Amino acid sequence: MRRAAQDQWEQAGPGVRAMLNAYAAGINAYLRGHLRARPPEFLLLGLQPEAWSPVDSLAWSTMMAWDLGGNWSTELLRMRLALTMPVARIQQLLPPYPGEKPLATADYAALYRRLELGDGQPPQRADGADANGLPWQIESGVEGVGSNNWAVAGTRSVTGSPLLANDPHLKLSAPTLWYVARLEAPGLKVAGASIPGLPLIVLGQNERVAWGYTNTAPDVQDLYIERIDTGDPERYETPDGWAHFENVPETIRVKGAADVSFIARRTRHGPVLSDALPALHGVTGAGGPVPRYALALRWTALELDASDTLAAGLAFNLAGSVDEFLSASAQYMAPMQNMVVADAQHIGFVSAGRVPLRRPDNDLRGLVPAPGWDARYDWAGWLAPTATPRDRDPARGWIASANQRIHGPQYPHFISSEWAPPYRQQRIERLLAARPLHSLDSLASIQADLLSTATQRLLPFLRQAHSVHPLAPAAQHALEGFEGTMAAERAAPLIFMAWVRQLTWGLFADDLGEALFMEQMARRSFREALEGVLDRNDTSWCDDLGSPAVETCAEQVDAAFTRALDELQTAQGDDVSQWRWGQAHQARLEHRPFSSVPWLARWFELRSPVGGDAFTVNASRVSLRPDAGSGELYLGDHGAGLRALYDLGARKRSRFIHSSGQSGIVFSADYRNLNERWSRVEYLPLWGDGRPGRILELEPR
Structure with a gap:
């Protein structure tokens, strides 16, 4: 990802470069002036932060795309199951979206038998650690990484102006991922949720528009089975003959121990993932004397022009209307998002991001790893930005998304088969339809809804x-x-x-x-x-x-x-009347790394009893596997770490809450002061109440 970010930096336009350079300069000016005022995590671990660079911001943006755009692990699961299970049974275990037919028309279990993949043994876990003790945890493909957003037209609002609601569902953490900020400069006044490491408001409101995202869950990752030349293991097969792996030396510095050096291999499709997953060696034959196959990943976010996402983000912050916002979304690349936007007169929707086109004769359709030497399975270009699903001012007076399928059966292009079940979206629309007019309070009650x-x-x-x-x-x-x-x-x-x-x-x-x-x-x-x-x-x-x-x-x-x-x-x-869902189902805001250290976890980790499940509008994913450290069941590890409500008629009425506090310093009163309000689904004014709290004056030197 670092290499991809470096490539993006070299391709970035002057506006993105200026923005990232200024952001990095501000961070580094603070670091130079506060060498001794390190956060407790750095002090306890004996670390000194390095200077921030623009490439770090691009790498962090790519990491967010990895978190939200990953379906490769589901492809991998289907392949592992197909080694011992027929396709029809896999389709029952991982069924298609309601009303859809199975996507792949080929018998991929038979394909893998012909390729002699696997050793006939039941699939083993793909997490764990390699010979160097490095953990390889597959965190993509986690259910519950979703969101809700909806916009209500002025004709359905008590104020006569549009209203907009958004609550992104991500892994809960302490401190939270989100940092709420207001940015003001000539021509710019915007408030909302930023992500430390990125110089923009990601979700928020300026003087004219408000916007919010949900994850599209597009199929923008494909795994390829690369056939290795048994006579020369440095080569793999392509449609045009044999090609050499690209070998990239990498070194991970380990505190208090020797550096770990290894070779990261790439093919024409992308990085070779099977080298990093020892449990797959029995599938690919990599553990034998003569390796037979490797698994490589192609992913849209690794393309050179993914830095256009930040250019689009800047345009969103400056947008003066729904139409300007929708136009700017054509620059946006990854992670693909369902964007709802509103101004004082209009509401709109666009699913923005780069989507690969697959050939009509691709009979696997990106559902499972495909033979990398067969050109049928190569991507055939990109879906035009204007061809993604979109809407503007629908007659019913609202737009809503909740990670469900975002197009009807007549839509001509393939975007995904990884849609979330439509329960949340159907519940939101039912509640929106139940009132002729809505207010911010009624939208708040929808965000708090616990009916699964x-x-x-x-x-x-x-x-x-x-x-x-x-x-x-x-x-x-x-x-x-x-x-x-x-x-x-x-x-x-x-x-x-x-x-x-x-x-x-x-x-x-x-x-x-x-x-x-x-x-x-x-x-x-x-x-x-x-x-x-x-x-x-x-x-x-x-x-x-x-x-x-x-x-x-x-x-x-x-x-x-x-x-x-x-x-x-x-x-x-023994007293069933005293049993409580919230006693078991606690929202766990995990601190990394100190949640893994029991005597530190009680200081750094945040918990609160909550309701809900993965299918309620007030979503709180339920972990059905015992916690690795404590053995606890039913912890809530993903949820709406941010909730926001925007009034397009009067910005001062817009509200927000997030799950921890504005400070990342554990000893600060602001580290956890929002957590209780968040668990009760309460809010704070986004634009403040007009009264200054503290004033910090900066004078140039």
Whole structure:
């Protein structure tokens, strides 16, 4: 990524260069004047920060694109499953979006057999550590990395002017990713959420427009199986013959130990990822005496002109109207985002970002790793920026997105198969339609909504569950009247989630193998697969492969209920009436690295009991795998770390809140002072209340 950022810097235009140079100069001026005033993290680790450079900002922008634009790990999962499982079964485990057909038309399991990939053993975990002790954690592809945004036209607003709401869902951290700021200069007055390391307001409002993002989840990454020349392992096959790997020496400096040096290889598609994932050596043959294959990644954000994203960001900060904003979005490259924008008269939507075109004869469609020597699977150019989905002033009076499919069945281009289930978007639209006129208060109530409509397909099965457990009658009583509101103070959401977890384990762990299942439970819920199995009464999944009997789905439902009650009795006691979802489901704002050090975690990490799940508008992803350090279940590790409401008729009414505080210094009162307000879904004025707090005057020297 550093090399990609350096390439972007060399291609950057004068406006981006001037902006990044000025930003770096300001950071470095502070560092020179405060060499001894280092944050506690630097003091405890004995580190001195290096000078900031414009390339660092571009690298950080690319890292954000990695966090939001990664589907390569799902491609990799399908390939690993296909080594031991037929395609039809994989499609049941990872089903297509509701109403869509499976994307790939080729039998990729048969393809991998012909290529003699794998060793016939169940897939192993792809995380862990390599021989140097370096952890290789696959963090892309985590469910729950989404967002909500919507805009209400003036005709649907009590003020007569448009309103806009946005709450991005990312991994929760302490301090939070977001830093709320106001920037003023000649011709510029903008307030909103910035990201330290980037010199712009990323989400916010200027004097004329407001805007917010949700993640499009586009398919902008493809893995390629590169066939290695067994006679010369420095070469790999292309459609035009053999080519040499590009070998790039890399060194990681390790404090208190020797440097770690290695060769990072690249092909015409991009970096070779399989070199960094030892668990894949059994798939590619890299661990044998003669390597057969390598896996390389092509990704839009590694293209040279991705720095245009920052040029677009500057144009967004300066935009004077919805039309100016939509026009500027054509420059935006990565990560692809669903952008909702409003001015005093109009509302608009555009899905902005670079999307690769795939050939009509590409029968894998980017769903799984493809043979890199077959030109059918190469990208065929880029979708024109004007061809991405967009909308302006719809007749119904609102626009909303929540990571769902953003186009209808007649849309002619392929963008993604990785859409989030439409539960949040459908709930938002239902609440928007329920009132003729909206205010900021009604938009705030939508952001706070805790009804998980995703529960409603599974609840009938839970209500029919039988168990001889002594707490079963009390648990079923607690479920009476539960319609899916995931309130922190209730027992029913806890019982439901514990049953879902146990049932998911009972149905899928034996088929995937416990190692792979545990790895995947850290990033996905398999909720759609679970719903499909129960709806079909599919005994092929419900049968426990580890027992001689043939279990039915009803038996698995009952057994999961009993195991859930055992689990909750151990965790929260014998009195079901005292069980609380929020006691288990705490929003955990992880500090890196000190959350891994128990005696430091209690100072640096922030926690608060919250409601919700991954499918509520007030989203809080539920981790179904025990925490690696504490063993806790159901922690909320992703959620709406920022919430914002914008009034386009009166900026002073616009509001925000984020999850920690404005300071990154743990001993500051501002390190955690917003956390309690955030957990209660309360807000602060974005533009201030007109009264000065502290004034800092800067005089040039």
